[in-house]
Amino acid sequence: MVEYADGSVLAQLGAPDMRTPIAHALAWPDRMKTSGQRLDFTTLSRLDFEPLDEDKFPSVGMAYACLRAGLPAGVAFNAANETAVAAFLAERIGFPAIVETVRRTLDRIAMPPLKSLEEILAFDREVRESVKTFFQGTAPGFAAGKTGTSAG
Numbered sequence: 001m002v003e004y005a006d007g008s009v010l011a012q013l014g015a016p017d018m019r020t021p022i023a024h025a026l027a028w029p030d031r032m033k034t035s036g037q038r039l040d041f042t043t044l045s046r047l048d049f050e051p052l053d054e055d056k057f058p059s060v061g062m063a064y065a066c067l068r069a070g071l072p073a074g075v076a077f078n079a080a081n082e083t084a085v086a087a088f089l090a091e092r093i094g095f096p097a098i099v100e101t102v103r104r105t106l107d108r109i110a111m112p113p114l115k116s117l118e119e120i121l122a123f124d125r126e127v128r129e130s131v132k133t134f135f136q137g138t139a140p141g142f143a144a145g146k147t148g149t150s151a152g
Contacts, residue, residue: 015039058099062106072111075120079127080105087135105131 001011014020019036026032054061059081066073084101087093093101109127114120 013039059102062099062102066106069111071114071120072123073106075114075124076106076109076111076127077102079124080131083128083131092135101131101134104134 001009003009015037017037019034023032023034023036052060063077066077080102081098084093084098087101088095088098105127109130112119112123114123
């Protein structure tokens with residue numbers, strides 16, 4: 001959902017079927033017919049929304065803080081997250097270490113002004129290398145090898 005300045009909200013709704021977003025990504029900017037489930041509003045009795053549980057989803061708060069902080073923070077957030085997720089998928093860190101890696105990266109990396117695509121890409125590479133070095137044991141709590149919990 002996207003909330004506009006006038007307070008109106010535009011929502012993208014669909015059945016819980018990954019074929020639809022995958023087809024969307026493959027056909028972008030066009031749409032393609034899929035065999036995916038269709039959303040049937042006649043059987044959808046209601047939509048329930050609950051406040052975000054920030055304890056369960058701490059990355060959401062970090063992401064909003066990065067949006068407020070500006071472009072360098074967003075680049076750092078994304079680069080740290082992608083690098084940590086890759087390390088998790090390679091079984092070098094545990095799942096909880098992903099959030100802690102992003103948090104520690106944002107806390108310790110300088111946020112330079114970024115004025116060109118080249119500067120953005122260079123900063124992205126710098127953050128990714130910093131996170132990799134972080135995992136190699138140069139930062140406390142992230143020794144090389146799989147970590148089952150977040151660093152303390």
